Amino acid sequence: MEAGSGDILLEVEKLAIRFRTHGGESAAVSDVSFCLKRGETLAMVGESGSGKSVTSLALMRLLPKAPLCTVSGSVRLRGKDGGMLDVLSLPESRMRAVRGDNVSMVFQEPMTSLNPVQTIGAQITETIRLHRPMGRRAADEEAVRLLDLVGIPAARQRLTAYPHQLSGGMRQRAMIAMALSCEPSVLIADEPTTALDVTIQAQILDLLRRLQEQTGMAVIFITHNLGVVAEIADRVMVMYAGRVVEQADVVPLFRQPLMPYTQGLLRSVPRLDLAGRRTGALSAIRGNVPDPRRPPPGCAFHPRCDFFVGGRCDVQAPALDVTSDDRQVRCLRWSEIAA
């Protein structure tokens, strides 16, 4: 599908997020830009503290208010009327409708994000009735339809079930049903399968793919599991210490990663096809994930990088370069390394 400009659902430009802490100001995220087209899945990959969850919360405007946290840059989201909404400057009352209507979120741990003392049905119908003019009875019917859609068996009986009566996989399905209740055009899924078994993870990934085909919604999938990325993503954005360090379509990214961090990540995953051959040590990235409050100077990855050059990488902060085949990479030496 060739994408026209009307197919762009979300445009993020120069997003920066700063927190005020006891130790002074710290930049959690800086210079994050990307756009998302209809039906597309963008995987946001990174380790703890890389800024992927904070970025997604900023898109939902769910971060604490200034002066604790300041968000700058621009986030533009396509509204249901086709126009673009400026998310960062919308009044809170308007934003409340945008959450759910235009963009929704599914979190990692469904047990902590569902209300334990309310039935599944009550929680779903609450969302529906907040956003759509619907009576109780009609909302119940809609909830049954949604639970059915996400593959929960005996959906009608589940309306009166409490979250603890469902298994982890079923709870995550209920969360997805809730997120889909107002047919958002963008769904943000923050590690939605990390707490689940691989068998259940496969079911949930399958479900998301099917729903995406049916509705054309775009998905931002936050994960650290490269296997899951390979499975679902169209495009991948790799984050490190609050910055985008590489962005590319999924196949080129896995085939020829440009940024040394991405290369290291891909190499450190054991390959299933060599299982049982004990092929020697895994190639690990040395050192530790940097403390987001004290990022190293220059390129934040330089203390762990095999291509580090003193006086250059630890001094000059690399800009995000755009390659001839429209990939993005943040490394001073990427073209030397690729050659």
Add this chain to the structure above:
Amino acid sequence: MSAILEVENLRKWFPVGGGLFGRGQKQVKALDGVSFTVKPGEILSVVGESGSGKTTLGRTVLRLAEPTGGAIRFEGQDITTLSRRALRPLRRRMQLVFQDPFASLNPRMSVERIVAAPLIIQGGISRAGRQERVAEMLQLVGLQPHHAERHPHELSGGQRQRVGIARALIMNPSFLVADEPVSALDVSIQAQVVNLLLELKERLGLTILFIAHDLAVVGHISDRIAVMYLGRVVELAEAGTLFRDPRHPYTEALFSAAPIPDPTLRRERVILQGDIPSPIDPPSGCAFRTRCRHALPACAAAVPPLREVGPGHFSACIRDDITLQASVSTP
């Protein structure tokens, strides 16, 4: 070579519910007739979904949970019913590395005290001797001597897991149970800890029971793999065999669900329906039959025994007539 650990028909049941005096009480059969042996110097992995009993297995073979029945023999000695006092000298030889390095280290203690704790408990060593041993251990797991004075909150996740490993190794154990030792760590750190475990195994001649759910890590680290489902071992074989020639439909499904980091690879997925059933009321016969695409009426009749289906390859499935899909092709 004789086995370092032999587990025979091990059972661990937890009572649930019921009224006063246990009337109407039911049993969760977390382990229900598990038998296997671990050879000296090997890494045997235990995989399965949550609720399959793998963590209970690790705790029970170390006698951290009391077995309900069956036998555990460690280095030839039956330890199933040994008293705490009689177990103490054996504890030096068998140690545990925990999953969560954030929860398993006492935040008020320095790294030195954490690592030295087993020495203090076992006694008979001077303060200077203790410090020397701790320094030796820290070096062994790739930490610096100055880390001894640090507290857990000053360390990263990977460093904390190294502390947990140093603590487990300070008594020179021969056998280690590692319960999901890398799953709480960042991807780039996981490989470091996996490499460390393999290196230590070689250097110290360790035997490891490795409990995990990440099949890529398991495939890399294991000599043999046991697949558990609802408290039983359903298949056990050498690691490569299990990936290339699975004989139990559950192994096929579990391994085919593992995502492979290669976007050009499109596999035929075996997607399991539903969840693992409740261990309070497991299905009759083969417990997996409710989710199995190869199930026959006969599967409900009796629990299929673990049979040898190839050299060193055991499977508990009555369907010898089916061909299952390998999760990887031979490179």
